[in-house]
Amino acid sequence: MTKRITSIKEMTAIANKHLQAGESIGFVPTMGALHDGHATLMKAAKQDNTVTVVSVFVNPLQFGPNEDFDAYPRDIDKDEALVKGIGIDYLFHPSAEEMYPKQDITLTVGRLASVLEGAKRPGHFDGVVTVVNKLFNIIKPTRAYFGRKDAQQLAIIEAMVEDFNQDIEIRGIDIVREADGLAKSSRNIYLTEAERLEAVALYNSLQLAKDLIDGGERDTAVIEEEITRYITSYSSGTVEEAAVYQYPELIKVDTLEGRCFISLAVKFSKARLIDNIIIGGTK
Amino acid sequence: MTKRITSIKEMTAIANKHLQAGESIGFVPTMGALHDGHATLMKAAKQDNTVTVVSVFVNPLQFGPNEDFDAYPRDIDKDEALVKGIGIDYLFHPSAEEMYPKQDITLTVGRLASVLEGAKRPGHFDGVVTVVNKLFNIIKPTRAYFGRKDAQQLAIIEAMVEDFNQDIEIRGIDIVREADGLAKSSRNIYLTEAERLEAVALYNSLQLAKDLIDGGERDTAVIEEEITRYITSYSSGTVEEAAVYQYPELIKVDTLEGRCFISLAVKFSKARLIDNIIIGGTK
Known part of the structure; x- marks a missing residue:
């Protein structure tokens, strides 16, 4: 049975109770509009820990003035049904007033947020x-x-936990995809029907890049060019970013070496989709 | 017996061990050069908690380029002797490399740091x-x-714990003074012999202000003027700040009302001293 919690004080009291009993807590932070990608995170949390918490909070602080904060999909009852189905113990769903009665002090990300x-x-x-x-x-x-x-968010969260010595293990979970390869995302609902069919071009272009790399290509400019050419040919999307970066350092590289990821951002009429593929090394 | 710890990992493992045993941890963060003021904090921590930790770390991040980071007094063995004498359990003394192997993400204080x-x-x-x-x-x-x-630091730490929901109780401890009234401070050693005698003017000017207020004065401009006049008359120090603020909001007030504090900053030849007095209300 999932218990819905809206109070910070109550949530922390519950956490303390479980920790004092020697139990481990697995946590999946989300903005709701839960899909199979989130379900995979929740199942991993359930497998690894005694107690599980999922938060649903559309965080105003991370939306720019011209972004989709108001339009961002919200359906807490549907989310709760999914969370219950997986057997999560607590659904933390605070209001914006509960989370930000004031916030005079904030965190600022340096170089890692500059790309x-x-x-x-x-x-x-x-x-x-x-x-x-x-x-x-x-x-x-x-x-x-x-x-x-x-991927950038994951690298930055890992850096935050290191920089602020938070005693928490961060686990990155592989991308969950639709049958045709499109990465699952709460923002996929913004795609028109035609765009939804075209959107597979993101995944396919990353597979094409992987084939090039397997064939020996190391020049990232060539890889980026081929990805952009593919997406532009097979979809109406505009490629906003197709670039190769070191992971987790997020430094752009000219020649593929070590652990990198290819990052994609493609703008459709209303949806801006991101996807990526990790090349070399494992985590 | 006080145990000296230099490793973050070891310190956190020790904290976890005590917390899992249901013990409370009292913590006094310091930059060393410990004096009776610190001793009072440590004794309070010892009285309230099962286990006590004192940290000694001269934090490079909080010194400006023209400030006294290099000159700041350091004597870890003397500090350790004082900590041992009080019966503190752990002295946490990490290196700058241990604390800041990198720090891409930092905290930024807003309005509260603008005064x-x-x-x-x-x-x-x-x-x-x-x-x-x-x-x-x-x-x-x-x-x-x-x-x-x-006082400003205490208000900002309280705001940080609220803004970031850190599950920690912050306790403010009254100023400890020398026999003549000078507030104890690690920076008092920068005073010349003559300045040390004059420095009592800070405390005396605050007592004068208290007398004025007890006599009915509510105009903070008058109070500030009288403080400045007193310090300038009875010492060679330059008054950099003599002002009345709401506490803990740190908003400057023209008319004394509710809980306020009078804040003083006085520059001597090498020492810059601060002092304050709380007026109205209790904490």
């Missing part, structure tokens, strides 16, 4: 780390689960 | 909250102890 999504969305990752740091202090998880789709 | 010491020392309180937030995550205290001499 990729961070460069396009000023302040976005400051908002992400501020809310995640707060949620970690409220829920006191032993382990927290994040999808690898938001 | 008083914060206005004179840009970035100072960002450095303070960054290191204290880290120390809180490393040591996981039940309660942490701060002197009321640094």
Whole structure:
């Protein structure tokens, strides 16, 4: 039975009770609009820990003034049904007033937020780390689960936990995809029917890149060019980013070497989709 | 017997062990050069908690480029002797490399750092909250102890714990003074012999202000003028700040009302001293 909690004080009291009993807490922070990607994170949390918490909170701090904060899909009852189905113990769903009665002090991300999504969305990752740091202090998880789709977010959360010595294990979980390869995302609902069919071009272009690399290609400019050419040919999307970065350092590389990821951001009429693929090394 | 710890990992493992045993942890963060003021904080921590930790770390992040980071007094063996004498369990004394192998993400204080010491020392309180937030995550205290001499610092630490939902009780401890009234401070050693005698003017001017207020004065401009006149008459110090603020909001007031504090900053040849007095209300 999932218990819905809206009070920070109650959530922390529950966390303390479980920790004092020697139990581990697995935590999946989300903005709701839950899909199979989230379900995979939740199942991993359930497998690894005694107690599980999922948060649903659309965090105003991580949306820019021209972004989709108001339009972001919200359906807490549907989310709760999914969470219950998986057997999560607690659904933490605070109001914005509960989370931010004031916030005079904030976290600021440096170099790691100066590239990729961070460069396009000023302040976005400051908002992400501020809310995640707060949620970690409220829920006191032993382990927290994040999808690898938001690769930059995962790298920045890992950096935050290191930089602030939070005693929490961060687990990155592989991207969950639709049958045709499109990465699952709460924002896929913004796609038109035609765009939904075209959107597989993101995944296919990454597979094409992988084939090039398997064939010996190391020049990232060539790889980026081929990806852009593919997406432009097979979809109506505009490629906003197709680039190769070191992971988790998020440094752009000219020649593929060591552990890297290819990051994609493609703009359709209303949806902006991201996807990525890790090349070399394992985590 | 006090155990000296230099490793973050070891310190957190010790904290976890005590917390899992249901014990409370009292924590006093310091920059060393310990004096009777610190001793009072430590004794309070010892009285309230099962286990006590004192940290000694001269935090480079909270010093400006023209401030006294290099000159700041350091004597860890003397500090350890004092800590042992009080019966503190753990002395946490990490290196700068241990605390800051990197720090891409930092905390930024907003309005609360725009006045008083914060206005004179840009970035100072960002450095303070960054290191204290880290120390809180490393040591996981039940309660942490701060002197009321640094009134703005105490207000900002309280705001940080609220803003980031750190599950820690902050206790403010009254200023400890020399026999003549001078507030104890690690920076008093910078005073010349003559200045040391004059420095009592800070305390006396605050007592004068208290007398004025007890006599019915409510105009803070008058109070500030009288303080400045007194210090200028009875010492060679330069008054950098003599002002009345609401506590803990740190909003400057024209008319004394509710809970306020009178904040003083006086510059001598090498020492810059601060002092304050709380007026109205209790904590």
